[in-house]
Amino acid sequence: MNLMFISNEDRADQWRDNLTALLPDLNFYVWPDDQAVDPATIDYVLAWKPAPGIIKRFPNLKAILSLGAGIDGITCDPELPIDKPLVHLVDRSLTQGMVQFALYWVLHFHRQMGTYQKFAEARTWRQLPQAEVDACRVGILGFGELGQAVGSALAAQHFDVAGWSRSPKQIAGITSYAGAEALPGFLGRSDMLICLLPLTPETEGIIDAALLAALPRGAIVINLARGRHLVDADLLAALDSGHLSAAVLDVFYNEPLAAEHPFWAHEKVTVTPHIAALTSPRSGADSVAANIERIERGETPLNLIDLARGY
Protein backbone atom coordinates (compact mmCIF):
# COMPACT_ATOMS: atom_id res chain seq x y z
CA MET A 1 0.00 0.00 0.00
CA ASN A 2 1.05 3.61 -0.59
CA LEU A 3 0.39 6.38 1.93
CA MET A 4 1.03 10.12 1.55
CA PHE A 5 1.66 12.04 4.80
CA ILE A 6 0.69 15.72 4.66
CA SER A 7 1.17 17.90 7.76
CA ASN A 8 3.29 20.78 8.93
CA GLU A 9 2.35 20.13 12.57
CA ASP A 10 3.21 16.45 12.97
CA ARG A 11 6.51 14.57 12.89
CA ALA A 12 6.71 12.62 9.60
CA ASP A 13 9.78 10.65 10.75
CA GLN A 14 8.05 9.38 13.90
CA TRP A 15 4.89 8.43 12.02
CA ARG A 16 7.00 6.67 9.36
CA ASP A 17 8.92 4.65 11.96
CA ASN A 18 5.85 3.62 13.91
CA LEU A 19 3.58 2.88 10.93
CA THR A 20 6.10 0.94 8.83
CA ALA A 21 6.99 -1.16 11.89
CA LEU A 22 3.32 -2.19 12.05
CA LEU A 23 2.72 -2.38 8.29
CA PRO A 24 5.91 -3.66 6.59
CA ASP A 25 4.25 -3.51 3.14
CA LEU A 26 3.47 0.20 3.49
CA ASN A 27 5.30 2.73 1.33
CA PHE A 28 5.31 5.92 3.39
CA TYR A 29 5.60 9.10 1.30
CA VAL A 30 5.78 12.66 2.62
CA TRP A 31 4.31 15.71 0.92
CA PRO A 32 5.86 17.76 -0.71
CA ASP A 33 9.20 15.85 -0.73
CA ASP A 34 7.64 12.91 -2.58
CA GLN A 35 5.39 14.84 -4.94
CA ALA A 36 7.01 13.09 -7.92
CA VAL A 37 5.24 9.84 -6.96
CA ASP A 38 2.36 9.01 -9.35
CA PRO A 39 -0.74 10.32 -7.48
CA ALA A 40 -2.88 7.53 -8.94
CA THR A 41 -0.88 4.98 -6.92
CA ILE A 42 -1.62 6.57 -3.52
CA ASP A 43 -4.12 4.55 -1.47
CA TYR A 44 -4.26 6.70 1.69
CA VAL A 45 -3.55 10.23 2.79
CA LEU A 46 -2.72 10.78 6.47
CA ALA A 47 -3.16 14.52 6.87
CA TRP A 48 -3.68 17.61 9.00
CA LYS A 49 -4.37 21.01 7.47
CA PRO A 50 -3.23 20.20 3.94
CA ALA A 51 -3.19 23.17 1.57
CA PRO A 52 -6.55 23.45 -0.24
CA GLY A 53 -6.81 21.20 -3.29
CA ILE A 54 -3.96 18.82 -2.47
CA ILE A 55 -6.05 15.84 -1.36
CA LYS A 56 -8.13 15.84 -4.55
CA ARG A 57 -4.96 15.30 -6.60
CA PHE A 58 -5.02 11.66 -5.47
CA PRO A 59 -7.82 10.05 -7.52
CA ASN A 60 -7.77 6.50 -6.12
CA LEU A 61 -7.83 7.02 -2.35
CA LYS A 62 -9.33 4.23 -0.27
CA ALA A 63 -9.64 6.60 2.70
CA ILE A 64 -8.61 10.00 4.04
CA LEU A 65 -7.10 9.60 7.53
CA SER A 66 -7.13 12.62 9.85
CA LEU A 67 -4.11 13.14 12.10
CA GLY A 68 -6.45 14.78 14.62
CA ALA A 69 -9.31 13.69 16.83
CA GLY A 70 -11.28 16.41 15.07
CA ILE A 71 -11.70 16.64 11.29
CA ASP A 72 -11.72 20.43 11.03
CA GLY A 73 -8.09 20.12 9.91
CA ILE A 74 -9.39 18.16 6.90
CA THR A 75 -12.74 19.74 6.13
CA CYS A 76 -11.11 23.18 6.03
CA ASP A 77 -10.10 22.18 2.47
CA PRO A 78 -12.96 23.54 0.29
CA GLU A 79 -11.95 21.15 -2.51
CA LEU A 80 -12.03 18.03 -0.33
CA PRO A 81 -13.34 15.01 -2.29
CA ILE A 82 -16.40 14.20 -0.18
CA ASP A 83 -17.00 10.81 -1.84
CA LYS A 84 -13.99 9.27 -0.02
CA PRO A 85 -14.27 7.66 3.44
CA LEU A 86 -12.98 10.12 6.04
CA VAL A 87 -11.67 8.72 9.32
CA HIS A 88 -10.74 10.66 12.45
CA LEU A 89 -7.98 9.58 14.78
CA VAL A 90 -8.86 7.83 18.03
CA ASP A 91 -5.55 7.73 19.84
CA ARG A 92 -5.54 6.29 23.37
CA SER A 93 -2.67 8.60 24.28
CA LEU A 94 -4.63 11.65 23.13
CA THR A 95 -7.68 10.46 25.05
CA GLN A 96 -5.59 9.89 28.19
CA GLY A 97 -4.06 13.35 27.84
CA MET A 98 -7.47 14.99 27.54
CA VAL A 99 -8.81 13.06 30.54
CA GLN A 100 -5.82 14.06 32.67
CA PHE A 101 -5.93 17.70 31.66
CA ALA A 102 -9.66 17.97 32.43
CA LEU A 103 -9.28 16.06 35.70
CA TYR A 104 -6.40 18.33 36.74
CA TRP A 105 -8.38 21.52 36.25
CA VAL A 106 -11.58 20.23 37.86
CA LEU A 107 -9.53 19.17 40.91
CA HIS A 108 -7.71 22.52 40.85
CA PHE A 109 -10.93 24.48 41.26
CA HIS A 110 -12.75 21.96 43.47
CA ARG A 111 -9.80 21.89 45.90
CA GLN A 112 -9.27 25.69 45.72
CA MET A 113 -5.62 25.23 44.74
CA GLY A 114 -5.31 28.74 43.28
CA THR A 115 -6.38 30.24 46.60
CA TYR A 116 -3.96 28.02 48.54
CA GLN A 117 -1.18 29.15 46.19
CA LYS A 118 -1.94 32.77 47.09
CA PHE A 119 -2.00 31.89 50.80
CA ALA A 120 1.42 30.24 50.47
CA GLU A 121 2.87 33.27 48.69
CA ALA A 122 1.72 35.35 51.70
CA ARG A 123 3.04 32.69 54.17
CA THR A 124 -0.52 32.33 55.42
CA TRP A 125 -1.56 29.06 57.09
CA ARG A 126 -5.31 28.92 56.56
CA GLN A 127 -7.64 25.98 55.96
CA LEU A 128 -10.73 26.68 53.86
CA PRO A 129 -14.05 24.85 54.19
CA GLN A 130 -14.04 22.06 51.62
CA ALA A 131 -17.20 21.27 49.64
CA GLU A 132 -18.08 17.59 49.28
CA VAL A 133 -17.02 16.23 45.90
CA ASP A 134 -20.46 14.85 45.07
CA ALA A 135 -21.89 18.36 45.41
CA CYS A 136 -19.66 19.59 42.56
CA ARG A 137 -21.61 19.43 39.30
CA VAL A 138 -19.54 19.11 36.14
CA GLY A 139 -21.10 19.39 32.68
CA ILE A 140 -19.44 17.95 29.57
CA LEU A 141 -20.56 19.93 26.51
CA GLY A 142 -19.94 17.47 23.67
CA PHE A 143 -20.35 13.91 24.83
CA GLY A 144 -18.54 11.92 22.13
CA GLU A 145 -15.44 9.73 22.40
CA LEU A 146 -13.40 12.28 24.39
CA GLY A 147 -16.30 13.73 26.36
CA GLN A 148 -17.37 10.30 27.56
CA ALA A 149 -13.82 9.40 28.60
CA VAL A 150 -13.48 12.66 30.56
CA GLY A 151 -16.93 12.26 32.10
CA SER A 152 -16.29 8.69 33.20
CA ALA A 153 -12.98 9.64 34.85
CA LEU A 154 -14.67 12.49 36.75
CA ALA A 155 -17.56 10.26 37.80
CA ALA A 156 -15.02 7.72 39.07
CA GLN A 157 -13.67 10.54 41.25
CA HIS A 158 -17.20 11.04 42.64
CA PHE A 159 -18.04 14.31 40.85
CA ASP A 160 -21.68 14.79 39.83
CA VAL A 161 -21.31 14.58 36.04
CA ALA A 162 -23.71 15.25 33.17
CA GLY A 163 -23.05 15.20 29.44
CA TRP A 164 -24.76 17.03 26.61
CA SER A 165 -24.80 15.82 23.02
CA ARG A 166 -27.06 15.82 19.98
CA SER A 167 -28.25 12.25 20.55
CA PRO A 168 -28.75 10.60 23.99
CA LYS A 169 -25.91 8.48 25.41
CA GLN A 170 -26.02 5.73 28.03
CA ILE A 171 -22.94 6.03 30.26
CA ALA A 172 -22.96 4.52 33.76
CA GLY A 173 -23.20 7.10 36.53
CA ILE A 174 -23.60 10.08 34.18
CA THR A 175 -26.78 11.97 33.33
CA SER A 176 -27.21 12.36 29.57
CA TYR A 177 -28.89 15.47 28.15
CA ALA A 178 -29.61 15.46 24.42
CA GLY A 179 -30.66 18.03 21.87
CA ALA A 180 -31.24 21.78 21.86
CA GLU A 181 -34.30 21.61 24.14
CA ALA A 182 -32.25 19.92 26.89
CA LEU A 183 -29.41 22.43 26.76
CA PRO A 184 -30.79 24.99 29.28
CA GLY A 185 -31.37 22.28 31.91
CA PHE A 186 -27.89 20.93 31.35
CA LEU A 187 -26.28 24.37 31.63
CA GLY A 188 -28.27 25.30 34.74
CA ARG A 189 -26.67 22.43 36.69
CA SER A 190 -23.08 22.87 35.39
CA ASP A 191 -20.88 24.49 38.07
CA MET A 192 -17.98 23.62 35.80
CA LEU A 193 -18.55 23.42 32.04
CA ILE A 194 -16.01 21.52 29.94
CA CYS A 195 -16.29 22.01 26.17
CA LEU A 196 -15.29 18.96 24.12
CA LEU A 197 -17.56 19.54 21.12
CA PRO A 198 -16.58 18.87 17.52
CA LEU A 199 -16.28 22.08 15.50
CA THR A 200 -19.13 22.23 12.97
CA PRO A 201 -21.19 25.11 11.54
CA GLU A 202 -23.77 24.36 14.29
CA THR A 203 -21.25 24.53 17.17
CA GLU A 204 -19.13 27.47 16.01
CA GLY A 205 -19.66 30.34 18.46
CA ILE A 206 -21.92 28.19 20.70
CA ILE A 207 -20.29 29.51 23.89
CA ASP A 208 -21.82 32.98 23.68
CA ALA A 209 -23.51 35.42 26.05
CA ALA A 210 -26.78 33.46 26.06
CA LEU A 211 -25.12 30.14 26.87
CA LEU A 212 -22.94 31.66 29.60
CA ALA A 213 -25.97 33.40 31.18
CA ALA A 214 -27.63 29.98 31.56
CA LEU A 215 -24.78 28.69 33.77
CA PRO A 216 -25.09 29.04 37.56
CA ARG A 217 -23.54 32.17 39.04
CA GLY A 218 -19.88 31.53 39.87
CA ALA A 219 -19.50 28.86 37.19
CA ILE A 220 -16.19 27.96 35.58
CA VAL A 221 -15.67 27.41 31.83
CA ILE A 222 -12.97 25.05 30.53
CA ASN A 223 -12.57 25.03 26.73
CA LEU A 224 -10.52 22.09 25.44
CA ALA A 225 -12.12 21.78 22.01
CA ARG A 226 -11.63 24.61 19.50
CA GLY A 227 -11.21 28.36 19.92
CA ARG A 228 -14.01 28.97 17.43
CA HIS A 229 -16.55 27.44 19.84
CA LEU A 230 -16.11 30.52 22.02
CA VAL A 231 -17.10 34.16 21.56
CA ASP A 232 -14.13 35.76 23.30
CA ALA A 233 -15.82 39.09 24.10
CA ASP A 234 -18.84 37.33 25.65
CA LEU A 235 -16.60 35.27 27.92
CA LEU A 236 -14.68 38.36 29.05
CA ALA A 237 -17.94 40.20 29.78
CA ALA A 238 -19.27 37.28 31.85
CA LEU A 239 -16.00 37.09 33.84
CA ASP A 240 -15.92 40.86 34.40
CA SER A 241 -19.55 41.02 35.54
CA GLY A 242 -18.80 38.37 38.18
CA HIS A 243 -21.21 35.86 36.64
CA LEU A 244 -18.31 33.48 35.92
CA SER A 245 -15.55 32.92 38.44
CA ALA A 246 -12.84 31.51 36.17
CA ALA A 247 -11.97 30.14 32.73
CA VAL A 248 -9.29 27.77 31.47
CA LEU A 249 -8.64 28.09 27.75
CA ASP A 250 -6.40 25.71 25.84
CA VAL A 251 -7.61 26.65 22.36
CA PHE A 252 -8.10 30.00 20.63
CA TYR A 253 -9.65 31.62 17.59
CA ASN A 254 -6.15 32.36 16.29
CA GLU A 255 -3.19 30.29 17.47
CA PRO A 256 -0.64 31.10 18.73
CA LEU A 257 -2.66 33.52 20.88
CA ALA A 258 -1.42 37.05 20.14
CA ALA A 259 0.66 38.64 22.92
CA GLU A 260 -1.76 41.57 23.13
CA HIS A 261 -4.89 39.40 23.60
CA PRO A 262 -6.66 40.28 26.90
CA PHE A 263 -6.90 36.58 27.89
CA TRP A 264 -3.20 36.48 28.83
CA ALA A 265 -3.39 39.08 31.58
CA HIS A 266 -6.93 38.50 32.85
CA GLU A 267 -6.75 37.42 36.49
CA LYS A 268 -9.62 34.95 36.07
CA VAL A 269 -8.28 33.34 32.87
CA THR A 270 -5.70 30.57 32.58
CA VAL A 271 -4.14 30.28 29.11
CA THR A 272 -2.43 27.05 28.02
CA PRO A 273 -0.91 26.73 24.53
CA HIS A 274 -3.11 23.97 23.02
CA ILE A 275 -1.46 21.22 25.05
CA ALA A 276 -4.46 19.51 26.69
CA ALA A 277 -3.95 16.45 24.51
CA LEU A 278 -1.33 15.74 21.91
CA THR A 279 -1.44 13.01 19.31
CA SER A 280 1.27 10.45 19.93
CA PRO A 281 2.82 8.83 16.81
CA ARG A 282 3.47 5.75 18.95
CA SER A 283 -0.10 5.07 20.04
CA GLY A 284 -1.71 6.90 17.11
CA ALA A 285 0.05 4.59 14.64
CA ASP A 286 -1.61 1.57 16.30
CA SER A 287 -5.00 3.04 15.52
CA VAL A 288 -4.10 4.12 11.95
CA ALA A 289 -2.49 0.75 11.12
CA ALA A 290 -5.46 -1.20 12.48
CA ASN A 291 -7.81 0.86 10.32
CA ILE A 292 -5.68 0.40 7.17
CA GLU A 293 -5.73 -3.36 7.81
CA ARG A 294 -9.53 -3.29 8.14
CA ILE A 295 -9.90 -1.43 4.85
CA GLU A 296 -7.47 -3.77 3.07
CA ARG A 297 -9.59 -6.73 4.26
CA GLY A 298 -12.66 -5.03 2.79
CA GLU A 299 -14.14 -4.08 6.16
CA THR A 300 -15.63 -0.73 7.15
CA PRO A 301 -13.04 1.42 8.97
CA LEU A 302 -13.58 2.37 12.60
CA ASN A 303 -14.14 6.01 13.56
CA LEU A 304 -15.67 6.85 10.21
CA ILE A 305 -17.02 10.39 9.93
CA ASP A 306 -20.55 11.20 8.76
CA LEU A 307 -19.82 14.26 6.64
CA ALA A 308 -23.50 15.21 6.48
CA ARG A 309 -23.55 15.43 10.28
CA GLY A 310 -20.04 16.88 10.42
CA TYR A 311 -18.49 14.58 13.06
Next chain:
Amino acid sequence: MNLMFISNEDRADQWRDNLTALLPDLNFYVWPDDQAVDPATIDYVLAWKPAPGIIKRFPNLKAILSLGAGIDGITCDPELPIDKPLVHLVDRSLTQGMVQFALYWVLHFHRQMGTYQKFAEARTWRQLPQAEVDACRVGILGFGELGQAVGSALAAQHFDVAGWSRSPKQIAGITSYAGAEALPGFLGRSDMLICLLPLTPETEGIIDAALLAALPRGAIVINLARGRHLVDADLLAALDSGHLSAAVLDVFYNEPLAAEHPFWAHEKVTVTPHIAALTSPRSGADSVAANIERIERGETPLNLIDLARGY
Protein backbone atom coordinates in the same frame (compact mmCIF):
# COMPACT_ATOMS: atom_id res chain seq x y z
CA MET B 1 -24.58 3.54 74.88
CA ASN B 2 -22.58 6.50 76.17
CA LEU B 3 -19.85 8.17 74.10
CA MET B 4 -17.44 10.92 75.16
CA PHE B 5 -16.15 13.16 72.34
CA ILE B 6 -12.72 14.70 73.02
CA SER B 7 -11.14 16.96 70.40
CA ASN B 8 -10.21 20.57 69.91
CA GLU B 9 -9.82 20.10 66.14
CA ASP B 10 -13.14 18.52 65.20
CA ARG B 11 -16.71 19.85 65.24
CA ALA B 12 -18.57 18.21 68.15
CA ASP B 13 -21.95 19.52 66.95
CA GLN B 14 -21.58 17.95 63.49
CA TRP B 15 -20.41 14.63 64.91
CA ARG B 16 -23.30 14.66 67.41
CA ASP B 17 -25.89 15.32 64.67
CA ASN B 18 -24.55 12.66 62.33
CA LEU B 19 -23.89 9.96 64.94
CA THR B 20 -27.13 10.30 66.88
CA ALA B 21 -29.09 10.18 63.61
CA LEU B 22 -27.51 6.79 62.97
CA LEU B 23 -27.55 5.56 66.59
CA PRO B 24 -30.70 6.89 68.30
CA ASP B 25 -29.78 5.12 71.57
CA LEU B 26 -26.42 6.91 71.79
CA ASN B 27 -25.83 9.51 74.49
CA PHE B 28 -23.25 11.87 73.01
CA TYR B 29 -21.18 13.72 75.63
CA VAL B 30 -18.48 16.32 74.94
CA TRP B 31 -15.33 16.81 77.02
CA PRO B 32 -14.89 18.98 79.09
CA ASP B 33 -18.48 20.32 79.05
CA ASP B 34 -19.86 17.00 80.26
CA GLN B 35 -17.13 16.08 82.74
CA ALA B 36 -19.73 15.68 85.49
CA VAL B 37 -21.00 12.47 83.85
CA ASP B 38 -19.97 9.34 85.79
CA PRO B 39 -16.83 8.14 83.94
CA ALA B 40 -17.72 4.50 84.73
CA THR B 41 -20.77 4.80 82.45
CA ILE B 42 -18.81 5.81 79.32
CA ASP B 43 -18.60 3.00 76.75
CA TYR B 44 -16.64 4.77 74.00
CA VAL B 45 -14.32 7.71 73.58
CA LEU B 46 -14.14 9.32 70.13
CA ALA B 47 -10.99 11.40 70.32
CA TRP B 48 -8.15 13.30 68.70
CA LYS B 49 -5.23 14.64 70.72
CA PRO B 50 -6.84 14.38 74.16
CA ALA B 51 -4.78 15.86 76.99
CA PRO B 52 -2.56 13.16 78.54
CA GLY B 53 -4.33 11.02 81.12
CA ILE B 54 -7.91 11.86 80.16
CA ILE B 55 -8.75 8.60 78.40
CA LYS B 56 -7.65 6.47 81.36
CA ARG B 57 -10.25 8.19 83.54
CA PHE B 58 -12.89 6.06 81.82
CA PRO B 59 -12.50 2.58 83.33
CA ASN B 60 -15.12 0.64 81.36
CA LEU B 61 -14.39 1.57 77.72
CA LYS B 62 -15.40 -0.96 75.07
CA ALA B 63 -13.17 0.80 72.53
CA ILE B 64 -11.15 3.94 71.88
CA LEU B 65 -12.16 5.43 68.52
CA SER B 66 -9.67 7.71 66.74
CA LEU B 67 -11.04 10.72 64.87
CA GLY B 68 -8.10 10.40 62.47
CA ALA B 69 -6.92 7.92 59.87
CA GLY B 70 -3.71 7.82 61.91
CA ILE B 71 -3.57 6.99 65.60
CA ASP B 72 -0.67 9.30 66.51
CA GLY B 73 -3.33 11.68 67.86
CA ILE B 74 -4.22 8.94 70.39
CA THR B 75 -0.90 7.22 71.12
CA CYS B 76 0.65 10.61 71.94
CA ASP B 77 -1.01 10.13 75.35
CA PRO B 78 1.68 8.44 77.48
CA GLU B 79 -0.99 7.23 79.91
CA LEU B 80 -3.15 5.59 77.23
CA PRO B 81 -4.78 2.38 78.53
CA ILE B 82 -3.27 -0.09 76.07
CA ASP B 83 -5.58 -2.95 77.08
CA LYS B 84 -8.53 -1.32 75.27
CA PRO B 85 -9.33 -1.95 71.59
CA LEU B 86 -8.09 1.03 69.55
CA VAL B 87 -9.76 1.73 66.20
CA HIS B 88 -8.64 4.19 63.54
CA LEU B 89 -11.06 6.03 61.29
CA VAL B 90 -11.58 4.83 57.74
CA ASP B 91 -13.65 7.61 56.21
CA ARG B 92 -14.47 7.34 52.50
CA SER B 93 -14.50 11.13 52.23
CA LEU B 94 -11.00 11.34 53.73
CA THR B 95 -9.79 8.61 51.36
CA GLN B 96 -11.33 10.40 48.37
CA GLY B 97 -9.71 13.66 49.43
CA MET B 98 -6.29 12.05 49.73
CA VAL B 99 -6.64 10.35 46.35
CA GLN B 100 -7.64 13.61 44.69
CA PHE B 101 -4.87 15.63 46.29
CA ALA B 102 -2.22 13.09 45.27
CA LEU B 103 -3.65 12.78 41.76
CA TYR B 104 -3.68 16.56 41.37
CA TRP B 105 0.00 16.95 42.23
CA VAL B 106 1.18 13.99 40.18
CA LEU B 107 -0.70 15.43 37.18
CA HIS B 108 0.69 18.89 37.97
CA PHE B 109 4.28 17.73 37.64
CA HIS B 110 3.71 15.17 34.87
CA ARG B 111 1.95 17.78 32.73
CA GLN B 112 4.50 20.52 33.62
CA MET B 113 1.74 22.85 34.79
CA GLY B 114 4.09 25.02 36.86
CA THR B 115 6.19 25.73 33.76
CA TYR B 116 3.11 26.51 31.69
CA GLN B 117 1.99 28.92 34.41
CA LYS B 118 5.31 30.77 34.09
CA PHE B 119 4.99 30.81 30.30
CA ALA B 120 1.51 32.32 30.60
CA GLU B 121 2.74 35.02 32.99
CA ALA B 122 5.31 35.96 30.32
CA ARG B 123 2.65 35.74 27.53
CA THR B 124 4.76 33.03 25.94
CA TRP B 125 3.06 30.48 23.68
CA ARG B 126 5.32 27.45 23.84
CA GLN B 127 4.53 23.73 23.74
CA LEU B 128 6.88 21.45 25.68
CA PRO B 129 7.64 17.84 24.76
CA GLN B 130 5.28 15.66 26.80
CA ALA B 131 6.56 12.42 28.34
CA GLU B 132 4.29 9.39 27.99
CA VAL B 133 2.28 8.76 31.15
CA ASP B 134 3.39 5.12 31.44
CA ALA B 135 7.02 6.30 31.61
CA CYS B 136 6.27 8.28 34.80
CA ARG B 137 7.16 6.11 37.80
CA VAL B 138 5.30 6.93 41.01
CA GLY B 139 6.24 5.32 44.32
CA ILE B 140 3.83 5.14 47.27
CA LEU B 141 5.81 4.98 50.51
CA GLY B 142 3.32 3.42 52.94
CA PHE B 143 0.96 1.10 51.16
CA GLY B 144 -1.93 0.76 53.59
CA GLU B 145 -5.56 1.81 53.20
CA LEU B 146 -4.79 5.30 51.87
CA GLY B 147 -1.66 4.32 49.93
CA GLN B 148 -3.49 1.57 48.08
CA ALA B 149 -6.37 3.91 47.21
CA VAL B 150 -3.96 6.54 45.88
CA GLY B 151 -1.91 3.94 44.00
CA SER B 152 -4.96 2.41 42.36
CA ALA B 153 -6.22 5.80 41.18
CA LEU B 154 -2.82 6.63 39.68
CA ALA B 155 -2.56 3.21 38.01
CA ALA B 156 -6.04 3.78 36.54
CA GLN B 157 -4.59 6.95 35.00
CA HIS B 158 -1.81 4.82 33.44
CA PHE B 159 1.07 5.90 35.69
CA ASP B 160 3.70 3.24 36.46
CA VAL B 161 2.98 2.74 40.18
CA ALA B 162 4.82 0.82 42.90
CA GLY B 163 4.04 0.65 46.61
CA TRP B 164 6.32 -0.02 49.57
CA SER B 165 5.13 -1.41 52.89
CA ARG B 166 6.35 -3.67 55.68
CA SER B 167 4.44 -6.70 54.41
CA PRO B 168 3.79 -7.52 50.71
CA LYS B 169 0.46 -6.43 49.18
CA GLN B 170 -1.36 -7.75 46.12
CA ILE B 171 -2.93 -4.85 44.23
CA ALA B 172 -3.81 -5.19 40.53
CA GLY B 173 -1.47 -3.28 38.24
CA ILE B 174 0.88 -2.13 41.04
CA THR B 175 4.31 -3.52 41.94
CA SER B 176 4.58 -4.27 45.65
CA TYR B 177 7.91 -3.85 47.44
CA ALA B 178 8.07 -5.05 51.05
CA GLY B 179 10.51 -4.71 53.91
CA ALA B 180 13.73 -2.81 54.51
CA GLU B 181 15.75 -4.83 52.00
CA ALA B 182 13.36 -3.86 49.17
CA LEU B 183 13.44 -0.14 49.99
CA PRO B 184 16.48 0.85 47.84
CA GLY B 185 15.03 -0.83 44.74
CA PHE B 186 11.69 0.88 45.34
CA LEU B 187 13.29 4.29 45.80
CA GLY B 188 15.52 3.91 42.73
CA ARG B 189 12.47 3.67 40.46
CA SER B 190 10.39 6.45 42.10
CA ASP B 191 10.43 9.60 39.95
CA MET B 192 7.70 10.87 42.26
CA LEU B 193 7.62 9.66 45.86
CA ILE B 194 4.37 10.04 47.81
CA CYS B 195 4.63 9.47 51.57
CA LEU B 196 1.49 7.97 53.14
CA LEU B 197 3.15 6.08 56.00
CA PRO B 198 1.73 5.77 59.50
CA LEU B 199 3.83 7.65 62.06
CA THR B 200 5.56 5.14 64.33
CA PRO B 201 8.97 5.12 66.06
CA GLU B 202 10.30 3.19 63.02
CA THR B 203 9.01 5.69 60.42
CA GLU B 204 9.80 8.94 62.26
CA GLY B 205 12.52 10.76 60.29
CA ILE B 206 12.51 8.08 57.54
CA ILE B 207 12.74 10.71 54.77
CA ASP B 208 16.33 11.68 55.46
CA ALA B 209 19.48 12.32 53.40
CA ALA B 210 20.09 8.61 52.78
CA LEU B 211 16.55 7.95 51.56
CA LEU B 212 16.54 11.03 49.33
CA ALA B 213 19.93 10.10 47.84
CA ALA B 214 18.42 6.75 46.73
CA LEU B 215 15.80 8.51 44.58
CA PRO B 216 16.56 9.15 40.88
CA ARG B 217 18.08 12.55 40.12
CA GLY B 218 15.30 15.08 39.49
CA ALA B 219 12.81 13.23 41.67
CA ILE B 220 9.84 14.90 43.37
CA VAL B 221 8.80 14.30 47.00
CA ILE B 222 5.16 14.66 48.10
CA ASN B 223 4.58 14.28 51.85
CA LEU B 224 0.92 13.79 52.76
CA ALA B 225 1.43 11.77 55.97
CA ARG B 226 3.07 13.49 58.94
CA GLY B 227 5.69 16.22 59.22
CA ARG B 228 7.76 14.01 61.54
CA HIS B 229 8.43 11.55 58.69
CA LEU B 230 10.66 14.19 57.13
CA VAL B 231 14.03 15.63 58.14
CA ASP B 232 13.47 19.20 56.95
CA ALA B 233 17.16 20.12 56.60
CA ASP B 234 17.89 17.01 54.53
CA LEU B 235 15.07 17.82 52.14
CA LEU B 236 16.27 21.40 51.71
CA ALA B 237 19.83 20.20 51.05
CA ALA B 238 18.63 17.73 48.39
CA LEU B 239 16.55 20.43 46.70
CA ASP B 240 19.40 22.96 46.79
CA SER B 241 21.94 20.49 45.40
CA GLY B 242 19.67 19.87 42.42
CA HIS B 243 19.18 16.21 43.29
CA LEU B 244 15.45 16.79 43.81
CA SER B 245 13.45 18.99 41.47
CA ALA B 246 10.45 19.77 43.69
CA ALA B 247 8.58 18.99 46.89
CA VAL B 248 4.95 19.32 47.95
CA LEU B 249 4.47 19.36 51.70
CA ASP B 250 1.05 19.26 53.34
CA VAL B 251 2.27 18.31 56.83
CA PHE B 252 5.00 19.73 59.07
CA TYR B 253 6.97 19.03 62.20
CA ASN B 254 5.18 21.91 63.89
CA GLU B 255 1.79 23.08 62.62
CA PRO B 256 0.89 25.76 61.73
CA LEU B 257 4.20 26.11 59.86
CA ALA B 258 6.03 29.13 61.31
CA ALA B 259 6.13 32.20 59.04
CA GLU B 260 9.94 32.21 59.14
CA HIS B 261 10.34 28.56 58.05
CA PRO B 262 12.41 28.33 54.82
CA PHE B 263 9.83 26.02 53.19
CA TRP B 264 7.45 28.93 52.56
CA ALA B 265 9.78 30.89 50.28
CA HIS B 266 11.71 28.06 48.65
CA GLU B 267 11.08 28.16 44.89
CA LYS B 268 10.99 24.35 44.65
CA VAL B 269 8.66 23.81 47.62
CA THR B 270 4.86 24.00 47.64
CA VAL B 271 3.35 24.39 51.12
CA THR B 272 -0.30 23.49 51.76
CA PRO B 273 -1.82 23.84 55.25
CA HIS B 274 -2.62 20.18 56.08
CA ILE B 275 -5.61 20.07 53.74
CA ALA B 276 -4.86 17.01 51.61
CA ALA B 277 -7.67 15.11 53.26
CA LEU B 278 -10.11 16.20 55.91
CA THR B 279 -12.31 13.94 57.98
CA SER B 280 -15.96 14.50 57.18
CA PRO B 281 -18.42 14.11 60.09
CA ARG B 282 -21.03 13.07 57.51
CA SER B 283 -19.17 10.11 56.04
CA GLY B 284 -16.97 9.51 59.10
CA ALA B 285 -20.03 8.98 61.28
CA ASP B 286 -21.15 6.14 59.00
CA SER B 287 -17.91 4.33 59.73
CA VAL B 288 -17.93 5.06 63.48
CA ALA B 289 -21.59 4.04 63.88
CA ALA B 290 -21.07 0.79 61.96
CA ASN B 291 -18.16 -0.07 64.24
CA ILE B 292 -20.10 0.69 67.42
CA GLU B 293 -22.89 -1.57 66.16
CA ARG B 294 -20.38 -4.36 65.53
CA ILE B 295 -18.97 -4.04 69.04
CA GLU B 296 -22.45 -3.96 70.61
CA ARG B 297 -23.24 -7.21 68.75
CA GLY B 298 -20.08 -8.75 70.23
CA GLU B 299 -18.16 -8.69 66.94
CA THR B 300 -14.57 -7.57 66.42
CA PRO B 301 -14.46 -3.95 65.20
CA LEU B 302 -13.12 -3.12 61.74
CA ASN B 303 -9.91 -1.10 61.37
CA LEU B 304 -8.54 -2.33 64.68
CA ILE B 305 -4.99 -1.19 65.44
CA ASP B 306 -2.19 -3.56 66.41
CA LEU B 307 -0.50 -1.46 69.09
CA ALA B 308 2.60 -3.70 69.09
CA ARG B 309 3.07 -2.94 65.37
CA GLY B 310 1.92 0.65 65.80
CA TYR B 311 -0.64 0.87 62.94
